[in-house]
Amino acid sequence: MGADWARAHRDDTRFDGTRLRGTAVAAALAGAGAGAWVVHAAPAVTTYGAARNRLLPGLAGRGRCDHVALTFDDGPDPTSTPAFLDLLGELDVRATFFVLGEMLARAPELGRTMVEAGHELAVHGWDHRPMILRGPASTHRHLRQTRDLIREVTGVVPRWARPPNGIASTGFMFAARRLHLRPVLWTGWGKDWTADATPRTVLDTLAPRLRPGATLLLHDSDHTSAPGAWRSALGALPEIYARCVDAGLKIGPLSEHGLL
Ligand SMILES: [Zn+2]
Numbered sequence: 491m492g493a494d495w496a497r498a499h500r501d502d503t504r505f506d507g508t509r510l511r512g513t514a515v516a517a518a519l520a521g522a523g524a525g526a527w528v529v530h531a532a533p534a535v536t537t538y539g540a541a542r543n544r545l546l547p548g549l550a551g552r553g554r555c556d557h558v559a560l561t562f563d564d565g566p567d568p569t570s571t572p573a574f575l576d577l578l579g580e581l582d583v584r585a586t587f588f589v590l591g592e593m594l595a596r597a598p599e600l601g602r603t604m605v606e607a608g609h610e611l612a613v614h615g616w617d618h619r620p621m622i623l624r625g626p627a628s629t630h631r632h633l634r635q636t637r638d639l640i641r642e643v644t645g646v647v648p649r650w651a652r653p654p655n656g657i658a659s660t661g662f663m664f665a666a667r668r669l670h671l672r673p674v675l676w677t678g679w680g681k682d683w684t685a686d687a688t689p690r691t692v693l694d695t696l697a698p699r700l701r702p703g704a705t706l707l708l709h710d711s712d713h714t715s716a717p718g719a720w721r722s723a724l725g726a727l728p729e730i731y732a733r734c735v736d737a738g739l740k741i742g743p744l745s746e747h748g749l750l
Contacts, residue, residue, distance in 0.1 A: 549658070551674050551705025553747030557740045559705040560585040560730075561676065562723075563614055563652065566593055566600045567711035570720040574710045575607055577724060581731050584608045586743040588652045591616035591636035593713060598643040605644040610743045612650035613637050613671055618714045622659040630665035637669055650674045650744055654714075674744060676707035682723040683715035689725030696726070700733055705747065 553559055565571045566589055578585060587604060589611050594601045601611060615621065616632040624632070633651060640648045651671035653662045658673055666673050678699020680692035696706060708723040709715055734741045 548750040549673055549675055551676050551744070551747070552703045552750045553705065553744075555702040556738070557703065557742065557747050558700070558734050559744050559747040560708075560741050561588060561612075561652075561674075561705060561744065562586070562708050562710040563588045564593070564618070564709050564713045564715070565589055565711040566597050566604060567713060567720075568597050568600055570712065570724075571597075571600060571604070571710045573724055574720075574727075575604060575609075577727055578609070579607060581728070583731060583741055584610070584743050584746075586610040586612050586650065586745070587710060588612045588614035588650070589636070589640065590614050590618060590713065591632070591639050593711065594636075594639055594643060601640070601643045605646055610648070610650075610745055611640045611644055611646065612648050612652065612674075612744070613640065614652055615654050618654045620655050620657050621653045621662045622657050624661065626661040626664065629659065629661040630668065633662070633665045633669055633671065637671060652676075672749070674705065674749065677701075677704045679707040680723060680726060682708050682726070683712075683719050685716035685719065687716070687719050687722035689722055689729070692722045692726035693729050696730065697733075700730065700737075702737075702739060703747075703750075705744070706730070 551559060551561075560583065562574065562585060565587055584607075587609055589601065594611075605611060613633055613636045616636050621629045621632070637648055640646070649672060651662075651666045651669075651673055652675060653659070653673075656675050658675070663673060678696055680696040681687060682692045692708070699706070708726075709720055710723070712719045731741060740746075
């Protein structure tokens with residue numbers, strides 16, 4: 491399956507939905523001129539999919555060939571996350587939610603509800619500022635604070651970390667290791683963060699990546715997306731689920747994914 495996977499992802503050179511932030515990152519690196527930034531940034535593993543999926547399948551989120559991991563970023567959000575919980579409950583599907591500490595701090599009860607429903611909470615960061623713009627100490631602090639909050643709120647120690655915008659800086663990788671958090675990005679996304687995203691566009695974008703061992707990225711919050719964009723992900727979920735079932739694939743959280 492490795493060759494198939496590589497072929498399928500050869501054209502995957504798309505960047506995360508935050509080109510502006512990527513530009514800001516480049517500008518900051520160019521402007522800072524300080525060696526420390528360069529050391530911190532390189533060799534950053536970014537969201538560029540082709541090389542990452544091929545060379546670092548575990549980091550990309552490739553797992554068991556009979557399983558698809560379902561992950562959501564940027565919540566928990568009282569406006570939108572409950573709708574995802576309701577639908578996932580109806581489908582009898584559990585997922586992994588990469589939460590922001592600042593969001594969980596505002597909605598701890600929702601975080602507890604998610605875990606009680608069988609979902610996993612994982613670390614996305616305290617806020618959504620790219621970690622490549624932080625120093626190593628700040629990166630570590632933000633990951634630690636988010637990890638600790640998840641543990642305090644839910645009683646469960648998180649296992650996974652995913653940096654904002656998928657930019658896994660060296661500082662992020664070191665901090666995650668020290669905090670016993672395994673970095674996991676994704677193999678496919680639905681571009682569900684844009685203003686013109688619909689369930690159909692999400693499904694069409696995701697479909698080529700809906701493969702055995704995939705880790706799917708969707709958003710249960712529009713915290714960093716276009717207002718209301720989460721509805722496109724929510725609307726696409728039943729069909730994503732149906733296609734997995736039709737293909738004989740189980741769909742679930744990262745803890746059941748058998749990451750490579
Ligand atoms: Zn995010």
